[in-house]
Amino acid sequence: MSVLILNYDPSGLYKRNEVLNCLLLAALLKRHSISYKIKEISSISDEVVNDERFVVITSREKKVQELALKIKKRYKTKVLIFFHEYFSFFINKDFLKIVDIVVVGNGFNAIIDLIKDLKRKETGIKSTAWLSNGVVNINSSQNPIDLKKVGKLPYSKYPGCGIYKEAAFKYSPYEEGKDAALIFFSRGCKSRCSFCINPIFYKRKVYYRDPFDVLEDIDFFIEKGIVHFSFEDENLIADRKRFNELYTHIKKKNIMYRCHGAIRDIDNSILKKLFESGCKRLDIGIETASLDLQSKINKINGVKRVIKVCNQVKSFGIRPFILMMLGFPGETREDLLKTKGFLEILEKNGMEFGLSLFRPLPGTCFEKIKGITETGFSSHGKDVLHYIGDETDVDEIKRIYKRFTSKKLIIPNESKSIKVVRNGSSFIRADEYFEADFKPVPLNIWNGDKWDSKGLAHLVGRFKGYIKYRFSSSESFKANIKIRFRACTQTDEKGNLVITINENKKEVYIPEKSESGEILCVEFENITVDIKNELCILCNSEMGLSLFLSFDDSKVDNKSIEISTCDVL
Ligand code: SF4
Numbered sequence: 306m307s308v309l310i311l312n313y314d315p316s317g318l319y320k321r322n323e324v325l326n327c328l329l330l331a332a333l334l335k336r337h338s339i340s341y342k343i344k345e346i347s348s349i350s351d352e353v354v355n356d357e358r359f360v361v362i363t364s365r366e367k368k369v370q371e372l373a374l375k376i377k378k379r380y381k382t383k384v385l386i387f388f389h390e391y392f393s394f395f396i397n398k399d400f401l402k403i404v405d406i407v408v409v410g411n412g413f414n415a416i417i418d419l420i421k422d423l424k425r426k427e428t429g430i431k432s433t434a435w436l437s438n439g440v441v442n443i444n445s446s447q448n449p450i451d452l453k454k455v456g457k458l459p460y461s462k463y464p465g466c467g468i469y470k471e472a473a474f475k476y477s478p479y480e481e482g483k484d485a486a487l488i489f490f491s492r493g494c495k496s497r498c499s500f501c502i503n504p505i506f507y508k509r510k511v512y513y514r515d516p517f518d519v520l521e522d523i524d525f526f527i528e529k530g531i532v533h534f535s536f537e538d539e540n541l542i543a544d545r546k547r548f549n550e551l552y553t554h555i556k557k558k559n560i561m562y563r564c565h566g567a568i569r570d571i572d573n574s575i576l577k578k579l580f581e582s583g584c585k586r587l588d589i590g591i592e593t594a595s596l597d598l599q600s601k602i603n604k605i606n607g608v609k610r611v612i613k614v615c616n617q618v619k620s621f622g623i624r625p626f627i628l629m630m631l632g633f634p635g636e637t638r639e640d641l642l643k644t645k646g647f648l649e650i651l652e653k654n655g656m657e658f659g660l661s662l663f664r665p666l667p668g669t670c671f672e673k674i675k676g677i678t679e680t681g682f683s684s685h686g687k688d689v690l691h692y693i694g695d696e697t698d699v700d701e702i703k704r705i706y707k708r709f710t711s712k713k714l715i716i717p718n719e720s721k722s723i724k725v726v727r728n729g730s731s732f733i734r735a736d737e738y739f740e741a742d743f744k745p746v747p748l749n750i751w752n753g754d755k756w757d758s759k760g761l762a763h764l765v766g767r768f769k770g771y772i773k774y775r776f777s778s779s780e781s782f783k784a785n786i787k788i789r790f791r792a793c794t795q796t797d798e799k800g801n802l803v804i805t806i807n808e809n810k811k812e813v814y815i816p817e818k819s820e821s822g823e824i825l826c827v828e829f830e831n832i833t834v835d836i837k838n839e840l841c842i843l844c845n846s847e848m849g850l851s852l853f854l855s856f857d858d859s860k861v862d863n864k865s866i867e868i869s870t871c872d873v874l
Pocket residue numbers: 494495496497498501502503504539590604
Protein backbone atom coordinates (compact mmCIF):
# COMPACT_ATOMS: atom_id res chain seq x y z
CA MET A 306 0.00 0.00 0.00
CA SER A 307 1.51 3.31 -0.97
CA VAL A 308 0.33 6.87 -1.29
CA LEU A 309 1.38 9.86 -3.37
CA ILE A 310 0.64 13.20 -1.70
CA LEU A 311 0.43 15.93 -4.33
CA ASN A 312 0.53 19.62 -3.51
CA TYR A 313 -0.55 21.35 -6.71
CA ASP A 314 0.63 24.90 -7.33
CA PRO A 315 2.25 25.50 -3.99
CA SER A 316 3.28 29.11 -4.24
CA GLY A 317 2.65 32.51 -2.80
CA LEU A 318 2.45 34.08 0.60
CA TYR A 319 -0.88 32.50 1.47
CA LYS A 320 -0.07 28.87 0.73
CA ARG A 321 1.85 27.80 3.79
CA ASN A 322 -0.97 25.73 5.25
CA GLU A 323 -0.92 23.41 2.26
CA VAL A 324 2.69 22.48 3.00
CA LEU A 325 1.97 21.84 6.67
CA ASN A 326 -1.15 19.83 5.93
CA CYS A 327 0.84 17.59 3.55
CA LEU A 328 3.42 17.07 6.28
CA LEU A 329 0.72 16.33 8.82
CA LEU A 330 -0.86 13.77 6.55
CA ALA A 331 2.54 12.24 5.85
CA ALA A 332 3.20 11.90 9.59
CA LEU A 333 -0.16 10.20 9.98
CA LEU A 334 0.54 7.76 7.16
CA LYS A 335 3.90 6.96 8.71
CA ARG A 336 2.26 6.25 12.02
CA HIS A 337 0.00 3.75 10.26
CA SER A 338 3.02 2.20 8.50
CA ILE A 339 1.76 3.29 5.09
CA SER A 340 4.51 4.28 2.67
CA TYR A 341 4.22 7.60 0.89
CA LYS A 342 5.91 10.21 -1.28
CA ILE A 343 5.24 13.95 -1.36
CA LYS A 344 5.46 15.96 -4.58
CA GLU A 345 4.82 19.57 -5.44
CA ILE A 346 3.74 20.40 -8.95
CA SER A 347 3.20 23.85 -10.35
CA SER A 348 1.53 23.13 -13.66
CA ILE A 349 -1.17 20.83 -14.99
CA SER A 350 1.17 19.87 -17.79
CA ASP A 351 3.75 18.51 -15.34
CA GLU A 352 4.12 14.75 -15.55
CA VAL A 353 2.61 12.82 -12.67
CA VAL A 354 4.02 9.36 -13.30
CA ASN A 355 3.70 7.20 -10.25
CA ASP A 356 3.21 3.68 -8.99
CA GLU A 357 1.22 4.54 -5.92
CA ARG A 358 -2.25 3.09 -5.60
CA PHE A 359 -3.59 6.17 -3.82
CA VAL A 360 -3.14 9.79 -4.87
CA VAL A 361 -4.06 12.37 -2.26
CA ILE A 362 -4.23 15.86 -3.74
CA THR A 363 -4.39 19.23 -2.05
CA SER A 364 -4.73 22.57 -3.80
CA ARG A 365 -6.66 25.80 -3.65
CA GLU A 366 -6.66 26.09 -7.41
CA LYS A 367 -9.89 25.35 -9.25
CA LYS A 368 -7.76 23.94 -12.03
CA VAL A 369 -6.99 21.00 -9.74
CA GLN A 370 -10.06 19.39 -11.33
CA GLU A 371 -8.15 19.21 -14.64
CA LEU A 372 -5.19 17.68 -12.88
CA ALA A 373 -7.35 15.07 -11.16
CA LEU A 374 -9.02 14.23 -14.47
CA LYS A 375 -5.67 13.86 -16.18
CA ILE A 376 -4.48 11.43 -13.50
CA LYS A 377 -7.75 9.51 -13.52
CA LYS A 378 -7.71 9.12 -17.31
CA ARG A 379 -4.16 7.91 -17.33
CA TYR A 380 -4.40 5.64 -14.29
CA LYS A 381 -7.92 4.30 -14.23
CA THR A 382 -7.54 2.16 -11.12
CA LYS A 383 -6.00 4.77 -8.88
CA VAL A 384 -7.96 6.01 -5.91
CA LEU A 385 -8.04 9.81 -5.80
CA ILE A 386 -8.61 11.70 -2.57
CA PHE A 387 -8.87 15.46 -2.21
CA PHE A 388 -8.34 17.52 0.93
CA HIS A 389 -8.11 21.26 1.45
CA GLU A 390 -9.38 24.11 3.60
CA TYR A 391 -11.62 25.12 0.69
CA PHE A 392 -13.22 21.66 0.72
CA SER A 393 -16.78 22.98 0.52
CA PHE A 394 -16.15 24.41 -2.94
CA PHE A 395 -15.01 21.01 -4.17
CA ILE A 396 -18.03 19.08 -2.91
CA ASN A 397 -19.95 18.92 -6.16
CA LYS A 398 -20.95 16.27 -8.67
CA ASP A 399 -18.43 17.21 -11.34
CA PHE A 400 -15.48 16.96 -9.00
CA LEU A 401 -16.76 13.88 -7.18
CA LYS A 402 -17.14 12.09 -10.51
CA ILE A 403 -13.36 12.29 -10.77
CA VAL A 404 -12.11 11.90 -7.21
CA ASP A 405 -13.27 9.13 -4.88
CA ILE A 406 -13.72 11.29 -1.81
CA VAL A 407 -13.34 14.89 -0.73
CA VAL A 408 -12.31 15.17 2.90
CA VAL A 409 -14.73 17.35 4.86
CA GLY A 410 -12.98 19.87 7.11
CA ASN A 411 -9.90 18.77 8.99
CA GLY A 412 -11.06 15.13 9.16
CA PHE A 413 -7.80 13.83 7.71
CA ASN A 414 -8.34 10.51 9.50
CA ALA A 415 -10.85 9.77 6.76
CA ILE A 416 -7.92 9.29 4.39
CA ILE A 417 -6.55 6.47 6.56
CA ASP A 418 -10.02 4.95 6.93
CA LEU A 419 -10.42 4.82 3.16
CA ILE A 420 -6.93 3.52 2.45
CA LYS A 421 -7.39 0.72 4.97
CA ASP A 422 -10.77 -0.35 3.68
CA LEU A 423 -11.86 0.91 0.30
CA LYS A 424 -15.27 -0.68 0.64
CA ARG A 425 -16.11 1.73 3.43
CA LYS A 426 -16.38 4.54 0.91
CA GLU A 427 -19.94 3.58 0.02
CA THR A 428 -21.07 3.32 3.64
CA GLY A 429 -19.88 6.79 4.43
CA ILE A 430 -16.61 7.36 6.20
CA LYS A 431 -16.79 10.18 8.74
CA SER A 432 -15.69 13.56 7.33
CA THR A 433 -16.07 12.65 3.69
CA ALA A 434 -18.15 13.58 0.68
CA TRP A 435 -18.60 11.04 -2.10
CA LEU A 436 -20.81 10.35 -5.09
CA SER A 437 -23.12 7.38 -5.09
CA ASN A 438 -25.56 6.66 -7.93
CA GLY A 439 -25.14 10.22 -9.12
CA VAL A 440 -26.03 11.67 -5.71
CA VAL A 441 -23.60 13.68 -3.58
CA ASN A 442 -23.41 12.25 -0.05
CA ILE A 443 -21.79 13.98 2.90
CA ASN A 444 -20.90 12.52 6.28
CA SER A 445 -19.81 15.57 8.23
CA SER A 446 -19.15 13.81 11.56
CA GLN A 447 -15.76 14.83 12.85
CA ASN A 448 -12.78 12.62 12.14
CA PRO A 449 -9.73 14.70 13.05
CA ILE A 450 -6.22 13.46 13.62
CA ASP A 451 -5.12 13.17 17.22
CA LEU A 452 -2.26 15.64 16.90
CA LYS A 453 -0.75 14.43 20.17
CA LYS A 454 -0.01 11.10 18.52
CA VAL A 455 1.28 12.32 15.20
CA GLY A 456 4.88 12.74 16.32
CA LYS A 457 7.48 14.84 14.58
CA LEU A 458 6.78 15.98 11.05
CA PRO A 459 8.73 14.26 8.24
CA TYR A 460 10.22 17.47 6.83
CA SER A 461 13.00 15.57 5.08
CA LYS A 462 10.37 13.94 2.85
CA TYR A 463 8.96 17.25 1.67
CA PRO A 464 10.67 18.91 -1.34
CA GLY A 465 13.16 21.40 0.08
CA CYS A 466 11.99 20.46 3.60
CA GLY A 467 9.01 22.76 3.01
CA ILE A 468 11.19 25.75 3.77
CA TYR A 469 9.51 29.01 3.03
CA LYS A 470 11.62 31.21 0.83
CA GLU A 471 9.26 34.07 0.16
CA ALA A 472 10.50 37.61 0.19
CA ALA A 473 8.57 38.34 3.37
CA PHE A 474 11.09 36.35 5.33
CA LYS A 475 14.11 37.89 3.75
CA TYR A 476 14.47 40.78 6.07
CA SER A 477 14.90 41.16 9.78
CA PRO A 478 14.28 39.21 12.02
CA TYR A 479 15.16 36.49 9.58
CA GLU A 480 18.22 38.31 8.33
CA GLU A 481 18.86 38.94 4.69
CA GLY A 482 18.69 35.79 2.61
CA LYS A 483 18.16 33.41 5.51
CA ASP A 484 15.61 30.61 5.20
CA ALA A 485 12.78 30.24 7.67
CA ALA A 486 11.24 26.88 8.50
CA LEU A 487 7.48 26.47 8.79
CA ILE A 488 6.43 24.97 12.07
CA PHE A 489 3.36 24.68 14.28
CA PHE A 490 2.25 23.72 17.77
CA SER A 491 -1.52 23.96 17.28
CA ARG A 492 -4.12 23.95 14.53
CA GLY A 493 -7.45 25.75 14.68
CA CYS A 494 -8.84 28.81 16.41
CA LYS A 495 -11.73 29.48 18.76
CA SER A 496 -12.62 32.86 17.29
CA ARG A 497 -15.37 33.28 14.77
CA CYS A 498 -14.29 36.02 12.39
CA SER A 499 -16.88 35.89 9.65
CA PHE A 500 -14.47 36.23 6.71
CA CYS A 501 -12.13 33.46 7.87
CA ILE A 502 -11.96 29.84 6.74
CA ASN A 503 -10.59 28.61 10.06
CA PRO A 504 -13.93 28.37 11.93
CA ILE A 505 -15.34 26.42 8.97
CA PHE A 506 -12.41 24.04 8.71
CA TYR A 507 -11.71 23.41 12.40
CA LYS A 508 -15.21 24.10 13.73
CA ARG A 509 -13.79 26.52 16.30
CA LYS A 510 -11.69 23.87 18.01
CA VAL A 511 -7.99 24.00 18.70
CA TYR A 512 -5.82 20.89 18.47
CA TYR A 513 -2.38 20.76 20.06
CA ARG A 514 0.69 18.71 19.33
CA ASP A 515 2.96 17.27 21.97
CA PRO A 516 5.50 20.06 22.65
CA PHE A 517 8.30 17.49 22.51
CA ASP A 518 7.36 16.68 18.92
CA VAL A 519 7.62 20.38 18.08
CA LEU A 520 11.04 20.44 19.73
CA GLU A 521 12.15 17.51 17.58
CA ASP A 522 11.05 19.46 14.49
CA ILE A 523 13.07 22.43 15.70
CA ASP A 524 16.11 20.21 16.29
CA PHE A 525 15.80 18.81 12.76
CA PHE A 526 16.23 22.30 11.33
CA ILE A 527 18.88 23.39 13.83
CA GLU A 528 20.99 20.42 12.73
CA LYS A 529 20.70 21.79 9.20
CA GLY A 530 21.88 25.19 10.40
CA ILE A 531 18.42 26.78 10.19
CA VAL A 532 17.48 28.74 13.30
CA HIS A 533 14.74 30.96 11.86
CA PHE A 534 11.17 29.75 12.24
CA SER A 535 7.69 30.84 11.39
CA PHE A 536 5.10 29.44 13.80
CA GLU A 537 1.97 29.02 11.71
CA ASP A 538 -0.41 28.67 14.67
CA GLU A 539 -3.38 31.00 14.39
CA ASN A 540 -2.65 32.16 17.93
CA LEU A 541 0.41 30.67 19.59
CA ILE A 542 -0.38 32.30 22.93
CA ALA A 543 -4.11 31.51 23.10
CA ASP A 544 -3.63 28.88 25.79
CA ARG A 545 -1.17 30.20 28.34
CA LYS A 546 -0.61 26.86 30.04
CA ARG A 547 0.22 25.11 26.80
CA PHE A 548 2.41 27.95 25.59
CA ASN A 549 4.34 27.69 28.86
CA GLU A 550 5.06 24.02 28.13
CA LEU A 551 6.57 25.00 24.81
CA TYR A 552 8.33 28.10 26.13
CA THR A 553 10.14 26.19 28.87
CA HIS A 554 11.92 24.15 26.22
CA ILE A 555 12.33 26.41 23.23
CA LYS A 556 13.93 29.18 25.26
CA LYS A 557 16.98 26.91 25.48
CA LYS A 558 17.15 26.42 21.71
CA ASN A 559 18.45 29.84 20.78
CA ILE A 560 16.15 30.22 17.79
CA MET A 561 14.42 33.24 16.25
CA TYR A 562 10.80 33.10 15.31
CA ARG A 563 7.70 34.87 14.16
CA CYS A 564 4.23 33.97 15.42
CA HIS A 565 0.63 35.19 15.61
CA GLY A 566 -1.09 36.42 18.75
CA ALA A 567 -4.42 38.02 19.60
CA ILE A 568 -4.62 41.40 21.33
CA ARG A 569 -6.63 39.95 24.22
CA ASP A 570 -3.86 37.48 25.08
CA ILE A 571 -0.97 39.94 25.11
CA ASP A 572 0.39 41.15 28.43
CA ASN A 573 3.79 41.74 29.99
CA SER A 574 4.11 38.23 31.33
CA ILE A 575 3.52 36.56 27.93
CA LEU A 576 5.68 39.13 26.13
CA LYS A 577 8.57 38.37 28.46
CA LYS A 578 8.26 34.68 27.62
CA LEU A 579 7.93 35.33 23.92
CA PHE A 580 11.06 37.46 23.98
CA GLU A 581 13.02 34.95 26.06
CA SER A 582 12.13 32.12 23.71
CA GLY A 583 13.29 33.99 20.59
CA CYS A 584 10.19 35.73 19.24
CA LYS A 585 11.26 38.61 17.04
CA ARG A 586 7.98 39.46 15.37
CA LEU A 587 4.42 39.17 16.62
CA ASP A 588 1.70 39.30 13.94
CA ILE A 589 -1.61 40.68 15.17
CA GLY A 590 -4.74 40.55 12.99
CA ILE A 591 -6.84 43.70 13.39
CA GLU A 592 -8.25 44.01 9.83
CA THR A 593 -10.13 47.30 10.23
CA ALA A 594 -10.00 50.40 12.42
CA SER A 595 -13.75 50.92 12.16
CA LEU A 596 -15.44 49.74 15.33
CA ASP A 597 -18.69 49.23 13.40
CA LEU A 598 -16.98 47.00 10.89
CA GLN A 599 -15.04 45.17 13.61
CA SER A 600 -18.39 44.28 15.08
CA LYS A 601 -19.82 43.22 11.68
CA ILE A 602 -16.93 40.84 11.01
CA ASN A 603 -16.92 39.47 14.57
CA LYS A 604 -13.44 40.68 15.32
CA ILE A 605 -13.48 43.33 18.00
CA ASN A 606 -10.13 44.70 19.10
CA GLY A 607 -10.73 48.42 19.48
CA VAL A 608 -8.26 50.92 18.09
CA LYS A 609 -6.61 52.81 20.94
CA ARG A 610 -6.03 49.52 22.67
CA VAL A 611 -4.18 48.21 19.62
CA ILE A 612 -1.75 51.14 19.61
CA LYS A 613 -1.17 50.69 23.34
CA VAL A 614 -0.50 46.97 22.95
CA CYS A 615 1.83 47.59 20.00
CA ASN A 616 3.93 49.92 22.14
CA GLN A 617 3.96 47.31 24.87
CA VAL A 618 5.15 44.65 22.38
CA LYS A 619 7.87 46.98 21.11
CA SER A 620 9.10 47.68 24.63
CA PHE A 621 10.02 43.99 24.89
CA GLY A 622 12.19 44.14 21.78
CA ILE A 623 9.59 42.35 19.65
CA ARG A 624 8.31 43.90 16.42
CA PRO A 625 4.52 44.10 16.28
CA PHE A 626 3.21 43.48 12.76
CA ILE A 627 -0.41 44.55 12.28
CA LEU A 628 -2.48 42.73 9.67
CA MET A 629 -5.12 44.90 8.02
CA MET A 630 -7.64 44.27 5.28
CA LEU A 631 -9.61 46.40 2.81
CA GLY A 632 -12.63 45.72 0.65
CA PHE A 633 -14.99 44.03 3.14
CA PRO A 634 -18.66 43.72 2.27
CA GLY A 635 -20.41 46.45 4.24
CA GLU A 636 -17.29 48.62 4.45
CA THR A 637 -18.22 52.24 3.83
CA ARG A 638 -16.10 55.25 2.96
CA GLU A 639 -16.26 56.26 6.62
CA ASP A 640 -14.89 52.86 7.65
CA LEU A 641 -12.13 53.15 5.06
CA LEU A 642 -11.08 56.57 6.29
CA LYS A 643 -10.82 55.24 9.84
CA THR A 644 -8.54 52.47 8.61
CA LYS A 645 -6.50 54.99 6.63
CA GLY A 646 -6.08 57.21 9.71
CA PHE A 647 -5.04 54.20 11.76
CA LEU A 648 -2.44 53.16 9.19
CA GLU A 649 -1.05 56.69 9.23
CA ILE A 650 -0.67 56.49 13.01
CA LEU A 651 1.11 53.15 12.71
CA GLU A 652 3.37 54.60 10.05
CA LYS A 653 4.13 57.68 12.12
CA ASN A 654 5.06 55.49 15.06
CA GLY A 655 7.33 53.30 12.94
CA MET A 656 5.11 50.26 13.32
CA GLU A 657 4.91 47.71 10.56
CA PHE A 658 1.74 46.44 8.99
CA GLY A 659 0.54 44.32 6.10
CA LEU A 660 -2.43 45.41 4.01
CA SER A 661 -4.38 42.75 2.16
CA LEU A 662 -7.71 42.56 0.35
CA PHE A 663 -10.86 40.78 1.45
CA ARG A 664 -11.45 37.41 -0.25
CA PRO A 665 -14.80 35.58 -0.32
CA LEU A 666 -13.73 32.18 0.98
CA PRO A 667 -15.79 29.07 0.27
CA GLY A 668 -17.97 28.04 3.16
CA THR A 669 -18.05 31.49 4.78
CA CYS A 670 -21.13 33.70 4.82
CA PHE A 671 -19.50 35.88 2.16
CA GLU A 672 -19.03 33.13 -0.39
CA LYS A 673 -21.99 33.95 -2.57
CA ILE A 674 -23.11 37.44 -1.66
CA LYS A 675 -24.12 39.89 -4.36
CA GLY A 676 -21.22 42.07 -5.43
CA ILE A 677 -18.51 39.42 -5.62
CA THR A 678 -16.37 40.42 -8.59
CA GLU A 679 -13.97 37.55 -8.83
CA THR A 680 -14.18 34.06 -7.45
CA GLY A 681 -10.93 32.59 -8.77
CA PHE A 682 -8.89 31.37 -5.83
CA SER A 683 -5.75 31.85 -7.93
CA SER A 684 -6.20 35.59 -7.57
CA HIS A 685 -6.36 35.38 -3.78
CA GLY A 686 -3.46 37.18 -2.24
CA LYS A 687 -2.98 39.25 -5.39
CA ASP A 688 -4.04 42.87 -5.80
CA VAL A 689 -7.62 42.05 -6.79
CA LEU A 690 -10.71 43.75 -5.36
CA HIS A 691 -13.03 40.77 -4.85
CA TYR A 692 -16.15 42.60 -3.77
CA ILE A 693 -17.85 45.74 -5.02
CA GLY A 694 -21.18 46.51 -3.40
CA ASP A 695 -23.33 49.64 -3.46
CA GLU A 696 -21.49 50.84 -0.36
CA THR A 697 -17.98 50.23 -1.77
CA ASP A 698 -15.93 53.32 -2.50
CA VAL A 699 -13.63 51.80 -5.09
CA ASP A 700 -11.62 54.98 -5.65
CA GLU A 701 -10.92 55.38 -1.94
CA ILE A 702 -9.81 51.74 -1.70
CA LYS A 703 -7.56 52.29 -4.72
CA ARG A 704 -6.04 55.35 -3.09
CA ILE A 705 -5.45 53.71 0.28
CA TYR A 706 -4.05 50.55 -1.28
CA LYS A 707 -1.68 52.51 -3.49
CA ARG A 708 -0.67 54.83 -0.66
CA PHE A 709 0.31 52.04 1.75
CA THR A 710 1.48 49.24 -0.55
CA SER A 711 2.74 51.15 -3.62
CA LYS A 712 0.65 48.70 -5.63
CA LYS A 713 -2.16 49.26 -8.05
CA LEU A 714 -5.52 47.71 -7.27
CA ILE A 715 -6.89 45.38 -9.93
CA ILE A 716 -10.61 45.72 -10.57
CA PRO A 717 -11.88 42.57 -12.30
CA ASN A 718 -13.64 43.08 -15.62
CA GLU A 719 -12.48 46.68 -15.82
CA SER A 720 -11.97 47.06 -19.53
CA LYS A 721 -8.42 47.99 -20.27
CA SER A 722 -6.85 48.72 -23.59
CA ILE A 723 -3.73 50.51 -24.63
CA LYS A 724 -4.15 53.34 -27.09
CA VAL A 725 -1.68 52.73 -29.91
CA VAL A 726 -0.88 55.88 -31.86
CA ARG A 727 -0.12 55.99 -35.56
CA ASN A 728 3.50 56.92 -36.38
CA GLY A 729 4.36 57.59 -32.77
CA SER A 730 4.92 56.05 -29.35
CA SER A 731 2.59 54.93 -26.60
CA PHE A 732 3.87 54.22 -23.12
CA ILE A 733 2.17 51.91 -20.68
CA ARG A 734 2.78 50.74 -17.18
CA ALA A 735 3.56 47.05 -16.96
CA ASP A 736 0.66 46.56 -14.56
CA GLU A 737 -1.90 48.03 -16.97
CA TYR A 738 -2.52 44.59 -18.39
CA PHE A 739 -6.04 43.36 -19.10
CA GLU A 740 -5.23 39.77 -18.31
CA ALA A 741 -2.39 38.09 -16.50
CA ASP A 742 -1.40 34.76 -15.14
CA PHE A 743 1.87 35.76 -13.72
CA LYS A 744 1.82 34.88 -10.03
CA PRO A 745 2.96 38.28 -8.88
CA VAL A 746 5.02 38.13 -5.71
CA PRO A 747 3.70 40.18 -2.81
CA LEU A 748 5.92 43.20 -3.16
CA ASN A 749 6.50 44.94 -6.44
CA ILE A 750 9.22 47.24 -5.35
CA TRP A 751 12.72 46.31 -6.18
CA ASN A 752 16.14 47.81 -6.22
CA GLY A 753 18.09 44.83 -7.39
CA ASP A 754 18.21 42.78 -4.24
CA LYS A 755 16.14 44.28 -1.48
CA TRP A 756 12.38 44.03 -1.28
CA ASP A 757 11.82 46.56 1.40
CA SER A 758 12.86 49.71 -0.39
CA LYS A 759 11.27 51.52 -3.28
CA GLY A 760 12.84 50.73 -6.60
CA LEU A 761 12.04 50.48 -10.24
CA ALA A 762 9.80 47.46 -10.52
CA HIS A 763 6.25 47.82 -11.75
CA LEU A 764 5.37 44.21 -12.06
CA VAL A 765 6.99 41.16 -10.66
CA GLY A 766 6.12 37.70 -11.78
CA ARG A 767 7.68 34.35 -11.29
CA PHE A 768 7.84 30.94 -12.91
CA LYS A 769 5.67 30.35 -15.96
CA GLY A 770 3.10 32.95 -16.82
CA TYR A 771 1.97 35.70 -19.13
CA ILE A 772 0.63 39.22 -19.22
CA LYS A 773 -1.54 40.53 -22.03
CA TYR A 774 -2.23 44.03 -23.27
CA ARG A 775 -5.08 44.86 -25.61
CA PHE A 776 -4.52 47.46 -28.30
CA SER A 777 -7.00 50.08 -29.33
CA SER A 778 -6.72 52.85 -31.87
CA SER A 779 -9.13 55.23 -33.50
CA GLU A 780 -8.43 53.70 -36.92
CA SER A 781 -7.13 50.45 -38.33
CA PHE A 782 -3.72 50.75 -40.01
CA LYS A 783 -0.72 48.66 -41.05
CA ALA A 784 2.54 49.38 -39.28
CA ASN A 785 5.90 48.10 -38.23
CA ILE A 786 5.80 47.93 -34.46
CA LYS A 787 8.65 48.23 -32.02
CA ILE A 788 8.15 47.10 -28.41
CA ARG A 789 10.68 48.19 -25.81
CA PHE A 790 10.68 47.38 -22.14
CA ARG A 791 13.09 47.17 -19.26
CA ALA A 792 13.32 43.82 -17.51
CA CYS A 793 15.52 41.44 -15.57
CA THR A 794 15.29 38.19 -13.64
CA GLN A 795 14.98 38.08 -9.88
CA THR A 796 17.48 35.27 -9.52
CA ASP A 797 20.70 34.08 -11.09
CA GLU A 798 18.74 31.64 -13.24
CA LYS A 799 18.28 32.11 -16.96
CA GLY A 800 15.17 32.02 -19.11
CA ASN A 801 13.46 33.49 -22.15
CA LEU A 802 10.47 35.71 -22.76
CA VAL A 803 8.27 35.14 -25.78
CA ILE A 804 6.65 38.29 -27.14
CA THR A 805 3.67 37.87 -29.42
CA ILE A 806 1.30 40.17 -31.24
CA ASN A 807 -1.49 37.85 -32.25
CA GLU A 808 0.19 35.05 -34.26
CA ASN A 809 3.51 36.92 -34.69
CA LYS A 810 6.19 35.74 -32.32
CA LYS A 811 9.63 36.89 -31.12
CA GLU A 812 11.85 35.59 -28.36
CA VAL A 813 14.24 37.48 -26.09
CA TYR A 814 16.44 36.35 -23.22
CA ILE A 815 15.67 37.64 -19.75
CA PRO A 816 18.61 39.79 -18.67
CA GLU A 817 20.49 38.99 -15.52
CA LYS A 818 19.42 40.37 -12.18
CA SER A 819 20.50 43.94 -11.72
CA GLU A 820 19.24 47.11 -10.14
CA SER A 821 18.14 48.69 -13.43
CA GLY A 822 17.58 45.65 -15.63
CA GLU A 823 18.13 46.05 -19.37
CA ILE A 824 16.05 47.58 -22.10
CA LEU A 825 14.86 44.87 -24.46
CA CYS A 826 13.59 45.62 -27.94
CA VAL A 827 11.59 43.48 -30.36
CA GLU A 828 10.31 44.53 -33.75
CA PHE A 829 7.32 43.23 -35.68
CA GLU A 830 6.75 43.96 -39.34
CA ASN A 831 3.58 44.62 -41.22
CA ILE A 832 1.10 44.32 -38.38
CA THR A 833 -2.48 45.43 -38.78
CA VAL A 834 -3.18 47.58 -35.76
CA ASP A 835 -6.76 47.46 -34.59
CA ILE A 836 -8.83 46.57 -31.59
CA LYS A 837 -8.28 42.85 -32.12
CA ASN A 838 -4.55 43.09 -31.45
CA GLU A 839 -3.11 41.56 -28.34
CA LEU A 840 0.41 41.99 -27.08
CA CYS A 841 1.41 39.04 -24.95
CA ILE A 842 4.59 38.70 -22.90
CA LEU A 843 5.03 35.09 -21.97
CA CYS A 844 7.53 33.62 -19.59
CA ASN A 845 7.75 29.98 -20.53
CA SER A 846 10.57 28.81 -18.36
CA GLU A 847 10.32 27.30 -14.88
CA MET A 848 13.42 29.23 -13.98
CA GLY A 849 12.50 32.36 -15.86
CA LEU A 850 11.69 34.57 -12.95
CA SER A 851 11.28 38.03 -14.39
CA LEU A 852 10.11 41.50 -13.67
CA PHE A 853 9.34 44.65 -15.57
CA LEU A 854 10.91 47.88 -14.57
CA SER A 855 10.36 51.54 -15.10
CA PHE A 856 12.10 53.36 -17.96
CA ASP A 857 12.83 56.23 -15.67
CA ASP A 858 14.94 55.53 -12.61
CA SER A 859 13.56 58.46 -10.69
CA LYS A 860 9.83 57.81 -10.91
CA VAL A 861 8.13 54.71 -9.59
CA ASP A 862 5.04 55.77 -11.53
CA ASN A 863 6.75 55.97 -14.87
CA LYS A 864 5.65 53.91 -17.86
CA SER A 865 7.61 50.76 -18.45
CA ILE A 866 6.61 49.44 -21.88
CA GLU A 867 6.89 51.48 -25.06
CA ILE A 868 4.99 50.62 -28.24
CA SER A 869 6.05 52.66 -31.24
CA THR A 870 4.57 52.36 -34.69
CA CYS A 871 5.71 53.37 -38.12
CA ASP A 872 3.44 53.11 -41.18
CA VAL A 873 4.33 50.38 -43.67
CA LEU A 874 5.32 52.09 -46.90
S1 SF4 B 1 -8.63 34.99 14.86
FE1 SF4 B 1 -7.64 34.68 12.90
S2 SF4 B 1 -7.73 32.48 12.54
FE2 SF4 B 1 -9.15 32.91 14.19
S3 SF4 B 1 -11.11 33.12 13.16
FE3 SF4 B 1 -10.24 35.18 13.35
S4 SF4 B 1 -9.09 35.54 11.44
FE4 SF4 B 1 -9.53 33.34 11.62
